[in-house]
Amino acid sequence: MITTAPALLRDHPAVISVEFAGSRSRGTHAGLSDWDFAVETSDFEALARDLPTLVLPLDPLSQQWEPMGHFPVYQVLLHGLTKIEYLFLSESQQPVPAREPTAESLASINTHFWDWIWWIATKGAINRTDLVAEHLTQLHDHLLRPMGIEPVPLSVDAAIGAFASRRDALERQFGVEVDRALEDEVRRGVERVLGQG
Template sequence: MGIAEGVADVVAAHPLVRGVEPTGSRARGTATELSDWDFHVDAEDFGQVASDLPELIAPFEPLAAQWDPLGDCESYLLIFSGPAKVDLLFPDVLRSWNPPWRVGPDTLPYIDAHFWDWMLWLVSKRHHGMDDRVRGELLRMRLHVLEPLGIAHLPSSLQDAATRYIRARDRLETRYGLHIPRQLQNEVLPLVGATMTIP
C-alpha cells in the first residue's frame, strides 16, 4: 500500500477527521495494478480539513494535487511518482460540476494536472476492459478540456487524446511564455501508450 497508506494515516490523524476508510476497487479486491486508491473521509469540519490538506500532503511530494472539477462530491485528487493515484473523497459534501475550463496563462497548469489525472484514471479503466466507459469519458473530456484548448475533434483513443492535448498545450505554452513541468506527463504518458517524443 505504501504511500497511499501513509496519506490515509496522516489524514486520519487530523483532529477534525472522524475516520478514513478505503473504498472502490481496492477495498472490493477487484483492483488492477493501475487502479487508484480511494478513501472516504468523514470530516467534522470539511472547510478546515480541506484548508489543511495541502500542508498535510506536502511531505509526500505529490506531482499533482487538486480538487476534482467534475466530482459529485468534494474529492482531493493526488498523483505521486510511480505513478500512484490517491483520491480522498468527502461523500457528505456534495458539489456541482465546474463548467468547461477557461484557458489562460493562469489556468493552463491546472488544466495540465486535470488532464493527466483524468488520463491515469482512464488507463486503469481500459485495463479493466471498460471500453464503453472510456469512450464516454473521452466525450466528456472533449467538452471540458479539449475544446477549450481548440481541439474540436473527438479523440479516437487515449493515445489520440494525449497526442492532441500535448500539441495544443505546447502551442499555448509558447503563446503565454510558460513552461509546465513535464514530470507528471512523463509518468503517465508511457502507460497511455502514445508514441511520440516527450519534450
C-alpha cells in the same frame, strides 16, 4: 498505502474518521485501481485548506480537487502512477464548468488532463472500451474543446497528441511554461499499459 494514506489525515483536528473504501476495499479492483479513502470531517473547509500540506510526505507527482464530481474528491497521484483519492461523501459540490485556458489556468488544466488521461488508459488496459469512449467524449467537452481542439479524439494516443500540441501553442501565446514531470511519467505509463503515448 492502506495505512500510510489515512494516517496522514487522522491527526488533523477536523478529521472524524478515514476509512478504506472503493474497489480495493471490496476486493473487486484491478491492478491499476485507485486507493480510495472515505473521510468524515467536522470542518471540511479547514481540512481542505490543509490537505496540500498534509499529503506532502507522499512526495506527490500531482494533487488536485476533482472538478467534475457531485461530492469533493482530493486526488493525489504519486510517482509510479499510484493514485490516492480522499472521498468526502458527506459533502456536496456543483461540477465546475469547463474553463477557458488562460495564463493562470493552463497549469491546472495540464494537471487535470494528465491525471484524467491516465485514468482512461487504466480502463483501456482492462478492455473497458465503453468507459474509454465515454470519458474521451467528456475529456473533449470539458478540456479539449475549450482549448480549441476538434474533433473528439478516438484513442488515448490521439488525445495526448492533440492536447500536447495545443498546450504547447498556448504556452507560447501566454508566455508561460508548465512543468513536464507529470506528463513525462504519464506518457511512460501509457506506453507501458497500452503500447501508445
